[in-house]
Amino acid sequence: MSNMQKTLIALLGVAVIFFSFVAVRVGVKPAATVKASPIPAGEYDAAVWGKVYPLQYESYRRMAEVAPSPTGYGGSVNVQKSDMQPEIFTNFKGMPFSKDYTEDRGHVYAVEDLLHSKRIGPASKGACITCKTPYVEQFYKEAGWGYANKPLGELLERSKHPVTCAQCHDSETMNLRVINPAFIEAQERRGIDLSKATREEMRTYVCAQCHSEYYFEPGSMRVVFPWDKGFKPEEMYTYYAEKPNNFLQDWEHPDSKAPMLKAQHPDYETFANGTHGKAGVSCADCHMPYMRKDGQKYTSHFITSPLKTLDASCSPCHSQGTEWLSERVKTIQDQTFLLQHTAGLNVAKAHEAIRKAGDTPNVNQAELAKARELVRKAQWMWDIVSAENSMGFHNTDQTMTTLGQANELAHQAIESANLAAGINVL
Template sequence: MKSSRSVYILLSLVVAVATFLVTMLLMNISERKQEARQTYFPLANLTEDTVDPAEWGKNFPRQYDGYRRTVDTERTRYGGSEAFQKLDENPRLRRIFAGYAFSLDYREERGHAYSLQDQDETERTRMRPQPGSCIHCHGSVIPLYRKTGGGDVMKGFEIIGPLPFAEVREQVTHPISCVDCHNPETLAIRVTRPGFLNGIRALKKSQGIDDYDPNTMATRQEMRSFVCGQCHVEYYFAGDNKLVTYPWANGLKVEEIEAYYDEIGFSDWTHAETGAPLLKAQHPEFELWSQGIHARSGVACADCHMPYMREGALKVSDHHVRSPLLNIERACLTCHPFPATEMKARAEAIQQRNAKLLVRAEEALIALFDEVKAARAAGATDSQLAEALRLHRKAQFRADFINAENSMGFHAPQEAARILGEAIDYARQGQLAALRLRRRPPER
């Protein structure tokens, strides 16, 4: 009898302790859920005109903290945030861009917080007249477009484009900011850049989809790349009103973009050494990424460049947008079950191979320049040199596409190698075409 009583007491105790623990757990969960739900207490009233990120920071301090860290300047092997002079690092570039503003000043890019300041400081705006269109991707400009267009953003965009850069610059106060990627009422991510909206519509049309609107038709995962594709893309200024235009009507591959430019007879400048009408490629991150295995697997820009971090029960996107190689634990290890050192080595192996091929392509271009100059000195005419100059244009656009793309091949390794292989081939073909003009035909 005695033993059954002690069993009873013991059992009651166990049940009591278990009940207590379960209650504590439930309380903790509910507290955490509460915490997760109350992501913010609205302190500032955000509108379409709130360009100041500090105002947004009152409601979303964690994201604002991350955003502010984009002032950091840490270098990686092939990238990072230190604005070193690329023309000194790689002297071939001065000849490659001979006759163009990029031979004056061309730096490694850095964080979003600098996007207006770096435009003010570059010799490309100080020594050369530039249009208001330059601001399209460098500042919180949409409210200005809206105001100028009398409520119509697209109209304002068209009016602002051809104005002098300095005049427009005075009216833009903040670099890339929260309102450029977020709807101030719902906080949903969205795309605002007119150049992107027109470009993606043209691309989708070429794929048989009419009237494409990313803000209503894209998936959330697509939007996590589209927000970046607003600016990290190849572009040119179309026509006299200098309209920022993304050349995507034939597709996103390098030869599809080239075909677009060839069809409209466009060139950015005439090369000072060879006289070839050339194209300058600009940061085609979105285009190259779209050809790679990560894009194909549904991995978005934000997955690597704005990975989630845990803060208590909160999942916060890291708004310190930067090189993922400075943040491998969060940027890569969520998907790849290897140590950070191994993932870094894999990325750098890709980049190193790409860098070596890129040097070969640039050396082949220089050899082409020398041969064209020698042919001219020997009396070759423009029309005789036409074939060599046509090949110069093709080779240089490809080498530049990979040089201007900021991942050093990582975003799509095989595509980058294919493009550089073609660049080397076209450059050497062009060199041979010029060489043939100097060589007498063999005796028969």
């Protein structure tokens, strides 16, 4: 045997050892392909789906875990947001959010938490259940938007399962889908045909169908997404200013008498204009990262903060390391909360200033009306950030700008209240 042959054999041996090591490190069984197995139509029990897709179901069940957020903001512990933001009592005075405004728990608690919320009562309408259960698919098939005006209690009795697999997957093909009619209608108005959406787009749309701002159409209680003019806070505020579908306000503040709006978890709108959204990253890329177990690659259905899955969620794109990434998120959220809390307190002061001005004899009604419009807009700008779940991370630039506007508008409202009263009421 020549020296050349011996050298080649030695190199081959090293290559075999090396690639064997790599195979062991990555999980070594060839990655199994998960074949779609049909589930009976109308089957909403995640446990039934779990018999066919055990890895996905095992991760889904982890959403039952109750734990604080790694950064101290959000999390799945059912605590009152007013513990950290007492201005909530003033800013939402006169409406249910001043009585009960808890942090959301995982999807598996969606129906249970709605059932026990102090914000609902015997008069509550079925529209409130739109994003809490896949049974909304059946309700809409039976009555169209008529279900939204039915008693909520009646629909809750029929909703035996919370947000589950069927909310986002076609039971026969496992293709991603959306079932929220409000989202479908909003996209149609924007000229978007969901049947032509790519899989990556659907990996955001399945989340966006619920994690978005909305209002109830007066009379019918139809759920409407205010996207006709765009996703930015100013664009949605302009939309509301035109009194769409005769929607004037969510409630009148009892102190300032201003016609107020209540923002509802505008995660998608905020994310869509942020760095990750514009780069084509989907919600699922970060919140439902790919995992591997026993050689099988699957999508995690433990939908939670990416900080709990940093390697899987962030490292595929970011090389700075988990410590740097975690610190970056914490810094953004700390700065956002500080400005958000300040804005909320200033909005509360504006309500009080307008109340005092309104009680002043011979108050200038035109200036008072101006103050009410200013506090309405200031609170919208504060609330569109406060109600969003990322504490600034989804779109840091927009968030900071919006909170800056909220602060300035609140101060302008106080100035107008003083001018209206002819004295410094605050």
